[in-house]
Amino acid sequence: MKTNPFRLPELGYQLTDLAPMMSQQTLSCHYGKHFQTYIDNLNRMVNGSHFEGLNIEDVVRKAPEGPMANNAGQVLNHQLFFEQFLPAKNAKMPSGDLLFLIEQSFGSFGKMREAMDNAAKQLFGSGWVWLTINAEGKMQVLSLPNGDNPLRHGLKPLLTIDLWEHAYYLDYQNRKDKYLENFWLLVNWHVVSKRLV
Numbered sequence: 161m162k163t164n165p166f167r168l169p170e171l172g173y174q175l176t177d178l179a180p181m182m183s184q185q186t187l188s189c190h191y192g193k194h195f196q197t198y199i200d201n202l203n204r205m206v207n208g209s210h211f212e213g214l215n216i217e218d219v220v221r222k223a224p225e226g227p228m229a230n231n232a233g234q235v236l237n238h239q240l241f242f243e244q245f246l247p248a249k250n251a252k253m254p255s256g257d258l259l260f261l262i263e264q265s266f267g268s269f270g271k272m273r274e275a276m277d278n279a280a281k282q283l284f285g286s287g288w289v290w291l292t293i294n295a296e297g298k299m300q301v302l303s304l305p306n307g308d309n310p311l312r313h314g315l316k317p318l319l320t321i322d323l324w325e326h327a328y329y330l331d332y333q334n335r336k337d338k339y340l341e342n343f344w345l346l347v348n349w350h351v352v353s354k355r356l357v
């Protein structure tokens with residue numbers, strides 16, 4: 161039976177809302193085409209398999225290394241990525257428990273950001289940089305290749321930067337630094353806070 165359990169999630173913003181940091185052209189292609197392809201691939205693989213009834217987090221945790229883990233990882237990675245933005249004019253800074261935990265783990269918000277920026281600049285090839293938290297409440301920056309996800313390493317993902325070239329090439333070409341600088345203007349810290357629980 162083909163239940164095609166995974167669907168493109170709705171965005172809390174319009175495709176034009178993140179410009180000029182992320183253009184409509186980039187979002188149409190990245191969200192509308194790349195993300196959709198990972199979803200279609202994953203649906204084809206889970207249909208009729210014993211993964212069919214699982215939520216995306218469990219597929220990511222349990223899929224054996226290979227095409228299913230790659231595509232499930234990319235589905236969850238993009239879900240987390242696109243859900244964590246808002247128009248730059250509405251962006252605030254982290255506060256409350258989230259800020260407290262960032263300061264406990266890194267010393268300051270600026271040091272956390274610097275750790276993520278440095279990991280992003282150093283990442284060679286396609287992958288993602290993650291802000292993660294472990295069961296003891298300790299945050300850590302993690303750099304993972306391709307479609308890997310912190311859940312496969314026992315860590316909870318809080319915030320992520322897509323460093324596949326498809327995420328920034330249309331808007332920034334080789335200027336990864338500028339992509340990173342603008343990334344921080346779009347983060348919806350309320351969404352990130354909700355990932356703590």
Ligand code: MN
Binds near residue numbers: 190322327
């Ligand atoms: Mn991507």
